[in-house]
Amino acid sequence: MNYGVVSQEQLEKIDEILSEQLIKIGVDCVIIIDMAGNIITAKDNGTSKYDVYSFAALAAGNFATVDAMAKLVGEQEFSLLFHKGTDCNIHFSKIDEELLLITMFGKHISLGFLRLNVVKALEQIRKLWGVK
Amino acid sequence: MSFINLREKIVQVKVVYYGPGRGGKTSNLEYINRKFSKQIQSEMVSLKTHGDRTLFFDFLPFDMGKIKGYELKIQLYTVPGQVKYNATRKLVLKGVDGLVFVADAQEAMREKNIRSLNQLHENLKEYKESIFKIPLVMQYNKVDLRDQGIPILPTAVLEQDLNSKLKVPYFEASALTGYNVPETLKKIISLTVVSVQKKLL
Ligand SMILES: Nc1nc2c(ncn2[C@@H]2O[C@H](COP(=O)(O)OP(=O)(O)OP(=O)(O)O)[C@@H](O)[C@H]2O)c(=O)[nH]1
Ligand SMILES: [Mg+2]
Numbered sequence: 001m002n003y004g005v006v007s008q009e010q011l012e013k014i015d016e017i018l019s020e021q022l023i024k025i026g027v028d029c030v031i032i033i034d035m036a037g038n039i040i041t042a043k044d045n046g047t048s049k050y051d052v053y054s055f056a057a058l059a060a061g062n063f064a065t066v067d068a069m070a071k072l073v074g075e076q077e078f079s080l081l082f083h084k085g086t087d088c089n090i091h092f093s094k095i096d097e098e099l100l101l102i103t104m105f106g107k108h109i110s111l112g113f114l115r116l117n118v119v120k121a122l123e124q125i126r127k128l129w130g131v132k
Numbered sequence: 133m134s135f136i137n138l139r140e141k142i143v144q145v146k147v148v149y150y151g152p153g154r155g156g157k158t159s160n161l162e163y164i165n166r167k168f169s170k171q172i173q174s175e176m177v178s179l180k181t182h183g184d185r186t187l188f189f190d191f192l193p194f195d196m197g198k199i200k201g202y203e204l205k206i207q208l209y210t211v212p213g214q215v216k217y218n219a220t221r222k223l224v225l226k227g228v229d230g231l232v233f234v235a236d237a238q239e240a241m242r243e244k245n246i247r248s249l250n251q252l253h254e255n256l257k258e259y260k261e262s263i264f265k266i267p268l269v270m271q272y273n274k275v276d277l278r279d280q281g282i283p284i285l286p287t288a289v290l291e292q293d294l295n296s297k298l299k300v301p302y303f304e305a306s307a308l309t310g311y312n313v314p315e316t317l318k319k320i321i322s323l324t325v326v327s328v329q330k331k332l333l
Contacts, residue, residue: 008139036227037191037207038135038144051174057191057207058177064223065188 011041013128018043021121022103025113028088029104032095032125035060040099050104059102063092082111093118095125134229134328142203145324146227150252151234152244153185153213156273159307160234161192161208164317167310171195186212189224196321206321213248222255230267230324232316235294237272237304239283242293249294263298267323270295270302271316276309 006014018030018041029044031052037060042052063081070078081092091103091114101122105114134145149157158178165176171194179188189209196204211221233252235245253263270290278284285293287304295302301319305312 006136006138011137011139034135034227036135036146038146038227040135040137053193053205053207054174054177054191057189057209060226061179061188061223064226065220068219068223 006040010128014041014125015043017121017124017128021117021124025117026109027103027105027114031056031059031102033060033100033102034098035064035100037061048104055102059092059100063100091115091118093122095122096129101125134331136202140203141201142205143199143328144205144207145229145321145328146207146209147230147232147320147324148224148228149208149210149232149234150221150225150248151213151271151273152236152241152248153215155213155234155236155241155245155248156307157210157213157234158184158186158190160232160271160273160313160316161190161210163307163310163313164194164208165192167314168194171197185214186210187217188212188220194317199325204325206324218251218255221251222258225255225259228256228259228261228266229328230269230320232269232271232320233294234271234273234307235290237274237284237290238277239285242285242289245290246293267320267327268298268300269316269320269323270298270300271305271312272302273305273307275304276306276311 022030023043023045028048029050031042032040033056034040037057039052039056066078066081083090087106089105093101095101103114103118134143136143149160151157161176165172172192173195174193177191181187189211192208194206194208196206209224211224233249256263272287272290275284303312303316305316307313
């Protein structure tokens with residue numbers, strides 16, 4: 001897989017998955033980034049506007065830091081990365097060694113329900129990437 | 133690793149300013165942020181200590197406009213220069229496409245420049261990158277201090293110390309006055325874009 005270039009077709013399919021599994025259930029914003037901090041794709045519900053480029057740089061740094069800490073204490077990785085706020089929560093999950101899925105959602109969605117949908121989205125994206 | 137979005141026709145390229153602590157990496161980005169505000173759509177992000185030292189990185193997205201129909205976004209980063217931060221320094225280097233090595237031209241900093249460059253060489257190897265292959269520009273910073281009578285290394289000495297094997301483009305500069313800061317940036321952008329084109333297109 002050469003993730004450096006993603007075809008239009010792949011991106012459209014990924015966007016479809018993100019809309020179907022996550023935006024539809026009321027998530028504010030979903031971003032796929034690579035570990036270097038580049039944005040692969042970003043989707044939002046039309047009302048929230050984040051500075052996605054800065055966000056991607058910080059998110060990649062945050063993930064890399066936690067990952068490095070996990071290795072220091074002898075863990076493969078910390079599988080759940082979740083930041084809880086009053087109005088906004090952020091959930092990170094790894095698609096593969098190079099890619100991260102980041103979801104921002106409000107208080108009306110429970111973490112359990114979100115994770116369920118994230119897992120479904122991840123499965124579909126991995127499949128798409130696997131067959132290419 | 134640069135990233136190309138074929139649908140929206142956006143190319144993202146990562147350029148990292150590397151070098152010894154207090155060498156002027158953050159000052160380079162601050163100058164760029166002030167001088168090119170039209171090309172910068174978001175705030176500069178700085179993760180720093182109370183004493184204004186870089187703790188993790190600075191981040192500044194720089195819009196180059198369209199090249200051959202593609203919108204070019206240069207993501208500028210700095211690393212923390214302090215010796216103790218090598219673990220975070222490595223994290224910032226992940227996926228780097230081009231590098232500016234900001235050396236501190238003060239005589240007193242001679243050893244530190246060399247040590248920092250050697251560590252860059254080692255750090256790149258961990259990502260299976262080579263300092264001899266990656267686009268790189270040398271910047272000999274703080275030359276303005278010469279006017280204040282502070283001993284500054286002659287450029288020939290800096291070239292001998294840091295660039296005799298690499299033989300990459302170099303600039304004397306002052307991140308304080310902005311002297312050669314835009315020239316350094318333009319040079320690394322053009323080298324990086326050429327190398328990304330070769331790799332991906
Ligand atoms: N005279 C002079 N001072 C400079 C120049 N560039 C930076 N400085 C000063 O040097 C100090 C350190 O500059 P920074 O830009 O924070 O250095 P840095 O490389 O980001 O340092 P770290 O974040 O610790 O790695 C600051 O006080 C700057 O004002 C220059 O060209 N000339
Ligand atoms: Mg700094």
